[in-house]
Amino acid sequence: MAIKTSSFRSKYRAATDFMVTGLAITATILVVVPLVAIFVYLLLKGASSLNLDFFLKNPVPEGESGGGMANAIVGSGVLLGIASLIGVPIGIGAGIYLAEFGRGTKLANAVRFTADTLNGVPSIVMGLAAYSLIVIPQQHFSALSGGVALGIMMIPTVARTTEEMLLMVPNMIREAALGLGLSNWRSVLSISVKTASPGIITGCMLAFARVAGETAPLIFTALGNAFWSVNPDREIEALPLQIWVYATGPYEDQHRLAWAGALVLIVLIVLAVSLVRYVTSRGVLKGAS
């Protein structure tokens, strides 16, 4: 009697095990498949339109064929550069404050709440805010206003990730630093931040990847520019913006360029993130736990 029961139970357990493993694998596939599908689809649709001209030439007037998105690629670069200059320092600074200096204070709670709220603000509203604050007083559109909008969108992600990563630095490391007679800020910068830097950098990359594809904030700020321009004080073109304009336009040529642009956008983001990963991982010592 007892033998039979236990054999049934172990069979039941094995079956449950198999089922749950199956579910987990299915879930993984369901997540990966769309990503792969998108990428493959982009590849199919856009790769054919990729040529040297795409990367070197500016757009041609509507109706004509040929041309490229050189100015958009560079423009995105300028915008993301401005955004990073704003988002990364402020975000990391806020994160350091939240984790190291302001723990438990009312100000810290307020900052955290503000960051979370900011994160939830729709990107178009962000664009409108930059429009009112920068474009209207200046009375013209500019790359600067676009960069500012994107930069502010980066702040919450960078700040919260920095805070999380710093909180993960074991307290005994901090104590070791203080015990050596290092001042508080020195201990924070040289020890805590340095220890948490891989995670902090990941946070910056996440924020970067997110805003790299944002289109809505750029509509009323950077506006777009058919010609080559890297001047922060003037309108500037951006890849997502250009893709949107072409994709919603009537011309078949432009549609093809849009597909190519989307492919290039994703690839560039992946490349940028990988490059940063590679460069920073060279600095991490062998055998560190």
Add this chain to the structure above:
Amino acid sequence: MGVGIEVTNLNAWYGSNHTLQDINLKIPANHATALIGPSGCGKSTFVRCLNRMHETNPIARVTGTVRIGDMDIYNDAQPVEIRRRVGMVFQRPNPFPTMSIYDNVASGLKLNGYKNKRSLDEIVERSLKNSALWDEVKDDLRSKSGASLSGGQQQRLCIARALAVDPEVLLMDEPASALDPVSTSKIEDLIFQLKSQYTIVIVTHNMQQAARVAEETGFFLNGRMVEFASTHKIFTNPSDKRTEDYITGRFG
């Protein structure tokens, strides 16, 4: 050379918790002094009052005087200064994980702006020799990270790091409790050698260790110091019954 420590009427609070009550004692220079007592008796808090580390907790408060040498550490100096004269080694080894062995040892100096490369090399070598780790790591100083060593080696690395700053006092909070017996013996031998140059205060749960290593021992109970005498006396014929009950294992 080490200096003596004189504690007068030391009281400490964490918030409303009166953790240390009326502590008075004199710790002799160039001796190792052990502090024993059951969990929660205040010995770790006491030691952290000696280098003002307890202040890192915002609800901590202290009254009374602590003189290290001729310096009143609460009134004559800032915590950062004190901590350069009074080094600390913690219960769990805590080398900086992002730094090499060399950088770990040099961190107390480098991060304080010390730049002289040649003397840094000398100081690192001397500190590692003083903590009996030099022979084991001298070929991997810059290539291995501090965290890649074994537990016992990590602890000796932390000792070297503390020594590099050239303190006069070394505080050790249960330095060997996370280590195996062989590493523990090495640390104890080390303490014996270090005594000639530093004043050492060691908190320990292991009474045999206190007996092996320290000339004087203080017994803490419920925030008070019950008895402070030569280690020999404490372990063969203590004056206070509470001390005797603790060391014979009848309670605690």
Add this chain to the structure above:
Amino acid sequence: MTRIRFQQSLDQLKENLLVMAGLAEQAIQRAIEAYRVRDLSICDLVSRSEVAINRLERDIDQEALDLLAMEQPMAIDLRFILSVIKINADLERVGDSAKSISERVRSMEQMPAVSELPVDIPRMATLSAEMVRKSLQSFIDADPELARTVLMMDDAVDTMNRAAYKTLTKLMEEQSHIAPQALNALMICRALERVADHATNIAEDVIFWIEGSDVRHHKSVMAQRQSAEATG
């Protein structure tokens, strides 16, 4: 209270030592009785108990050694175990002295009887036995004051022994035909004096155990005075 097992082990060690003490005390009582009534069968009893005493000495030492190694005793526990080891050795010697006395009695029986020798062996015996009893009682009661009274009794026994030595050696010179008996008597006195010394040691060990003070090798007041007289 923690370490209950350890406390039980200590109690057990004390019990075993008291068994040993009982045997040793009984041996010395019997030896003295054998002298008093010249009964050889009692001498046999003493010789046989010697075996048990020696075995017990080994067992107690082993037990004490185990406790030292395994339990890391401190302070009063450490002093207690140390005292037990030393008292153990002293009790074994008391047993030896008892055997020695019973042997003297045996050899005296084989010699022609002699009218009373000018030594008060019974009184010495009573005193020595009393010292043993009191020192053991001080151990049982953990009473250092009682132990101190034993220390003071040692002087009396020493004096009696020295006097016996003087009179017996003089007797041996003057009446050489009874020299063997006198010599036996002298050796009995010496054995009794050694018993008193062992009792003193036991008392000193009890004081060390309870108070942690080492009171060994105290010079008797009389000895000091005597040596002063001799030189002065």
